[in-house]
Amino acid sequence: MPGLYTHTAILDGAVLSASVYNGDHQNHINNREPSKVDDLSGTITEFGQERDPGELGSEILAISMAEEIKSLRFAIAEMKIVAWYPTAFTRTQPLNCLVFDTGGGGWPNAATTHVHGYWRVPGSYASGNLTFQLFRRANGTGTAVMNADVYRFRNGSASSLIQTFNANYTDSAPGFGDITHEVLYSVTSSNFQVGDVLLFDISRLGSHVDDTFTGTVFFDGTSIAFVSIAGRP
């Protein structure tokens, strides 16, 4: 596409007066503004084009305004990860936890023990449910009776138990060593908002009659995955 303005055509035999001649040149000057310059988004492909401007000491200089724009897109895309323009991005953040087990392992047998993790719903949260990921490990037979409770704390409100998950743990391959296993829980978006603090309380009822696992269930980590505004901390 050309520039976004027109030239007034003259006909053969027309007198090229100063007014016409100067006016036609002035027309170009008058239209030298960004809104009259054609885009770099003629197609989806062109819209997505980026260009690596290099690094400090190994700069790759742009040779046109198109390359300047592609370089800016590239720098933005590096921050937003997928591409320069998508708003939403699924981010995984660690959930920092404290293990209330002086043995240091996780959830021992024959006692009620907890792992706590606090997470503040960040300003970058966009929408949708949270995925709460839990890594655990054990080696042996039987089932450990466990729960994962999610509490919500909000300024000026009473604390609220918003969801409870059955988090029982059974080693899927006893005798094959300590293999880390992942389990995912979905925390419903209607239960929280930006700025809330969520407490994830993962407990083992080691003295429960149904707890038949005789060893320790080891805590290997937790994280929260959520749809966020890309590039926003």
Add this chain to the structure above:
Amino acid sequence: MPGLYTHTVRNDGTTVSALIYNGDHQNHIDNLIPSLIDDYSTSVGQMQSTVDPGEVGTESLAVTLAGEVERLRFVIKEMRGTAQWYESLATRVVDVPMVFTTSATPEVWPDGSTTVRGWLWKVPHQAWVESDVTFTFYRRGSVSSGTAVMNLSITRIRKDAAPSTFVSSLTFNFTPGDTNTHTTDNVASAASFNAGDYLQITLTRLGADGGDTLAGNVLCDGLTATLTAFAGRP
């Protein structure tokens, strides 16, 4: 530099027909596209040029297209926290959260017994560039003399895999010399882990060991991880 297109030169005596006249003007319009407008990077200095667009209420309005480019560059640079807007990588220092301690008093490794303090750090999914990570331990003695016998282990935890200890009981003794905070680094090799793995770091004091001569507590003042990350990426 001028625009990146040409004008057909006319010679003296040429009859300026409507075709020529109109065509020469249309040529300017047809070439008004980004790829035929000159760059704003004629030198590294110009490529690095930025202008602060100001804040809400104190806006600095651009007066040229170059000024628009400079303001966009500035915002990118602000978000990345780098010296130049196009730098991909930056050094990031993050806190590593403590997960457990076997000490009755959480912030210390006491004398006279074996106590373990554990941290858990998730290697960032999208930000970490595959390079070594430096863990910096902040320790302090409640007394200035003596040496605490300590060792360090780092274990990689990965989904559907057995834990893999790649730093095993490394001697990590502490001889404070005073009661100030002191840092000690350990560089964890990038070959030992991937993005998304958890690293479990344990620092143990063998307070009952005959070589442990620090007659007091070792206090834990923190642990940080220093890594190379994509600048501006969460």
